[in-house]
Amino acid sequence: MTASTFTIAGRIIRQLVRDRRTLALLVLVPLVIASLVGVSIPEKAMLDYIFPAILAVLILFFGFLLTGISFLRERSQGTLERLLASPVSRLDIVGGYLLGFLLFALAQTLIIFFYMVYVLDISYRGELWQILVFQVLIGAGAVCLGTFFSVFARNEFQMMQFIPLVIVPQIFLCGLLWPVSQMPDYLQWAAKFLPLTYGVDGIRALMLEGQNLADIGLEVGVLGAFAVVLLVLASLTLRRNSPG
């Protein structure tokens, strides 16, 4: 990590903070979704089971969407071209995005978490800092995934199409609504390759069973490896599709 990584991260946070409406939506939308789930499911045990998974899903969704769109804009408005002609390395650029959006993801998780616990009265076990660390891990994968997929989109409309393609199947197969172990064999097999499955398993182990990060080494390892592989892929593909 170099000074440029922090400069880029700082710029990303400044951009989000100055865009007041987007900022407000980013706080309100997850709370609306959380409230809807909270009101629509009357059974408390079921809510306790679903809410940890909702945390994981929201971080993946927003991490992917925000970085995907921001990176796309960085390309289309030509600022990426400027950065690539400057002394910063490609890893600095992706690293800056990672750091900037992770701080943001952390803040978002905290807001949803406290809303869930104190307003919607969800019970949880485990320690808050471990939950945050694990969320950051899911978020890191999501940010790299968004950066990587933005290479394949030329405008915002195309980027939006990647949500049903990349995010929605993961939501259905991750065990959010129904345990993966009760799905048909081929779906269970497919779920093994999707990062959100490990995210949901891990966060449930932390929040429902009160386990430690050390107990969920497999999930932490898979999510970490996923983030690193995508970080490399995103850095390598940075030059593609630049305008002109």
Add this chain to the structure above:
Amino acid sequence: MTSITTGAIILHQMKTLTGDAAPAAGAAIAIRDLSFNYGRLKVIDGLSLEVPPGTSFGLLGPNGSGKTTLIRLMVGLLKPAGGSIHCLGRAPSPAHARSMGYMPQLPALYQELSVQQNIEFFARIYGMKDKMQRSQRVEEVIRLIDLWSRRRTSILKLSGGMKQRVSLGCAIVHRPPLLFLDEPTVGLDPELRAHFWRHFEELTSSGTTLIISSHTMDDAAHCNRLAFLRQGKVIAHGSPAELLAAAGSSCASLEEAFLYFIRKGEAPESDR
């Protein structure tokens, strides 16, 4: 005796400056047999060019003549398919990017950020670490582009000409000795255009080398030296006066001279 020693020292310094594949001594930019393709399309086709330091060098040509591609090759955004480029004696690489400034064709800026934040960001990216020096320089640049009263305004709320000025500010903030400007005067009103050119002249007189692409002959007249580009080739180069003279008495303007060189270039081929 002393002059020989001095000569030897200068020669030695030039060698260390230029490296082994030495281009012409002292040139700010030396390009040899450069080629570049987008798929099957030849965009730059065996182009050679030399830019002396401290000049404003105009790349003139119609749309699609390869001006932008040539600039992108020079700043290291694209890799040549063949030939060589030396900027300040070295092949373009991120390690040397600090000595170059680049203003892309679009006013590439962060829309939500203010004028000041944009310029400050690029100052940091180009390694201006000292906070005092940096903020002084950022202020200086904002005053130079005449946007001090709008320094806290988001780019979103600025007019096209203002955006162009901020874009220029971002390119010059780190005082690069070599500055690439891709159509910097497009969409500017005559007053602003004159303002830009006054500043460009100040830069060259302080030793900065400017590469400016344009398709208007109005810009061409301001440049010290020009290269006329067509289909990825230099069809003529020299100072505006030299080009006018070479084109003959029938050409009263650079525009006519440009057309003359195009016709001249096409003639032998149509004979075949």
